[in-house]
Amino acid sequence: xxxxxxxxxxxxxxxxxxxxxxxxxxxxxxxxxxxxxxxxxxxxxxxxxxxxxxxxxxxxxxxxxxxx
Amino acid sequence: xxxxxxxxxxxxxxxxxxxxxxxxxxxxxxxxxxxxxxxxxxxxxxxxxxxxxxxxxxxxxxxxxxxxxxxxxxxxxxxxxxxxxxxxxxxxxxxxxxxxxxxxxxxxxxxxxxxxxxxxxxxxxxxxxxxxxxxxxxxxxxxxxxxxxxxxxxxxxxxxxxxxxxxxxxxxxxxxxxxxxxxxxxxxxxxxxxxxxxxxxxxxxxxxxxxxxxxxxxxxxxxxxxxxxxxxxxxxxxxxxxxxxxxxxxxxxxxxxxxxxxxxxxxxxxxxxxxxxxxxxxxxxxxxxxxxxxxxxxxxxxxxxxxxxxxxxxxxxxxxxxxxxxxxxxxxxxxxxxxxxxxxxxxxxxxxxxxxxxxxxxxxxxxxxxxxxxxxxxxxxxxxxxxxxxxxxxxxxxxxxxxxxxxxxxxxxxxxxxxxxxxxxxxxxxxxxxxxxxxxxxxxxxxxxxxxxxxxxxxxxxxxxxxxxxxxxxxxxxxxxxxxxxxxxxxxxxxxxxxx
Numbered sequence: 001x002x003x004x005x006x007x008x009x010x011x012x013x014x015x016x017x018x019x020x021x022x023x024x025x026x027x028x029x030x031x032x033x034x035x036x037x038x039x040x041x042x043x044x045x046x047x048x049x050x051x052x053x054x055x056x057x058x059x060x061x062x063x064x065x066x067x068x
Numbered sequence: 069x070x071x072x073x074x075x076x077x078x079x080x081x082x083x084x085x086x087x088x089x090x091x092x093x094x095x096x097x098x099x100x101x102x103x104x105x106x107x108x109x110x111x112x113x114x115x116x117x118x119x120x121x122x123x124x125x126x127x128x129x130x131x132x133x134x135x136x137x138x139x140x141x142x143x144x145x146x147x148x149x150x151x152x153x154x155x156x157x158x159x160x161x162x163x164x165x166x167x168x169x170x171x172x173x174x175x176x177x178x179x180x181x182x183x184x185x186x187x188x189x190x191x192x193x194x195x196x197x198x199x200x201x202x203x204x205x206x207x208x209x210x211x212x213x214x215x216x217x218x219x220x221x222x223x224x225x226x227x228x229x230x231x232x233x234x235x236x237x238x239x240x241x242x243x244x245x246x247x248x249x250x251x252x253x254x255x256x257x258x259x260x261x262x263x264x265x266x267x268x269x270x271x272x273x274x275x276x277x278x279x280x281x282x283x284x285x286x287x288x289x290x291x292x293x294x295x296x297x298x299x300x301x302x303x304x305x306x307x308x309x310x311x312x313x314x315x316x317x318x319x320x321x322x323x324x325x326x327x328x329x330x331x332x333x334x335x336x337x338x339x340x341x342x343x344x345x346x347x348x349x350x351x352x353x354x355x356x357x358x359x360x361x362x363x364x365x366x367x368x369x370x371x372x373x374x375x376x377x378x379x380x381x382x383x384x385x386x387x388x389x390x391x392x393x394x395x396x397x398x399x400x401x402x403x404x405x406x407x408x409x410x411x412x413x414x415x416x417x418x419x420x421x422x423x424x425x426x427x428x429x430x431x432x433x434x435x436x437x438x439x440x441x442x443x444x445x446x447x448x449x450x451x452x453x454x455x456x457x458x459x460x461x462x463x464x465x466x467x468x469x470x471x472x473x474x475x476x477x478x479x480x481x482x483x484x485x486x487x488x489x490x491x492x493x494x495x496x497x498x499x500x501x502x503x504x505x506x507x508x509x510x511x512x513x514x515x516x517x518x519x520x521x522x523x524x525x526x527x528x529x530x531x532x533x534x535x536x537x538x539x540x541x542x543x544x545x546x547x548x549x550x551x552x553x554x555x556x557x558x559x560x561x562x563x564x565x566x567x568x
Contacts, residue, residue: 007115010114038210050103054110062113
């Protein structure tokens with residue numbers, strides 16, 4: 001995969017991560033308010049899952065870009 | 069600029085305290101703000117490094133003017149926060165401004181500060197969050213769960229507001245939702261507006277009546293649900309332990325999941341946050357060199373560490389002391405969390421340590437912003453060397469102007485939103501359209517004008533349009549992009565064709 005393509009995929013992943021937060025926050029049936037281990041799904045997503053996925057994807061793309 | 073230096077423009081004190089404050093209050097947009105504050109700079113890091121299309125001279129000048137204004141506003145927002153922090157720990161705003169402006173002005177002379185300052189600053193706030201977590205005795209998710217399970221966010225019996233009382237740093241109006249006995253620690257006039265605020269779940273049944281009481285030290289007055297207590301700056305009062313903190317969420321469940329989160333207004337506000345932060349980051353976080361493998365891992369890690377430290381800070385703050393925001397700057401109030409958790413003298417030392425970490429973050433931010441400005445002025449590639457000559461003098465002038473603005477109390481996050489939104493509307497959006505140079509200039513002018521118009525008229529907008537006033541880039545950015553894109557088909561590239 002070229003550096004440009006990797007960047008585009010990375011940007012797409014980050015936008016999907018942001019979109020997921022909108023789904024949890026404003027989606028139907030208040031799915032983000034459902035509690036998992038006492039914490040709402042919205043906060044698990046915004047505070048842990050989203051950051052890890054976003055950070056991981058960015059690091060991977062930057063590593064690929066740096067090699068070229 | 070390396071990705072690490074570029075990120076230093078983002079990991080700033082104002083963003084840290086704003087994230088912590090939103091989490092602390094349980095604002096409906098807090099989760100989205102947290103995630104956007106992380107994703108926005110990462111998106112900017114992934115932007116293609118290909119050079120922008122050439123601008124007309126006027127367009128290039130406008131770009132620089134917009135960038136200078138935006139960078140000045142971001143700097144002012146950060147200096148405002150440090151001024152607030154100084155007032156919070158007993159100093160004066162100007163103490164902080166006089167101490168920090170020279171550091172911000174001199175930051176470009178030591179470019180390494182941007183690299184090391186950001187890393188050390190983020191490490192210091194992370195360590196402070198860990199120390200507070202150790203004091204609380206629970207990981208952040210457990211603290212969140214415990215707050216969410218509370219029937220009310222109430223005054224703790226060990227709170228300074230209950231034991232000895234605290235002075236109010238600014239005039240405040242407190243709204244009560246249950247009966248409460250207030251004790252005056254300092255003599256003075258205390259005004260109660262009765263009956264014009266609806267008690268919990270009910271309607272305001274009493275017509276408003278204003279009563280003024282002159283109390284001596286030790287006197288107390290009782291307020292009822294729906295009353296508002298007007299307190300002047302400097303007044304010192306005590307509250308009852310176990311009673312709800314006025315102005316906070318009515319219960320832990322409401323804090324965790326505010327009612328009406330999915331309202332149209334909140335969706336618009338969330339979109340406004342995304343457009344402003346993503347656009348602002350695209351303008352400021354601009355690395356010009358590919359990262360080394362080490363930096364490719366460290367840069368996202370730095371952004372994650374910064375965001376999560378601010379988030380956990382807000383959770384621990386509301387867990388330890390939901391009354392922190394009473395009587396002072398709401399934005400920086402959570403900086404007092406260590407004092408509430410650990411207690412004196414270590415709590416106070418830790419608070420000063422956190423403020424020191426914020427000073428490091430500010431110096432790194434200032435150094436990185438100056439490198440960004442230097443690149444915009446056409447001196448790319450030399451950000452490893454100190455800024456010199458007229459440029460250093462100009463940067464000093466900008467820092468001085470930002471410091472002067474920070475002498476007046478203002479909401480630092482609002483100033484940051486104005487700076488980022490302006491950069492997004494008049495700087496980034498027209499460039500994204502990839503239209504002709506003339507169309508981009510028109511887009512920048514229209515974006516800047518729409519942004520300014522919405523900002524100025526924010527106070528006069530109807531309720532449904534309030535998010536457009538709070539985040540003008542939500543309208544101005546797309547408008548600038550549309551106008552700049554109109555010339556897209558007029559400049560079909562022709563090999564060898566002379567450029568106008």
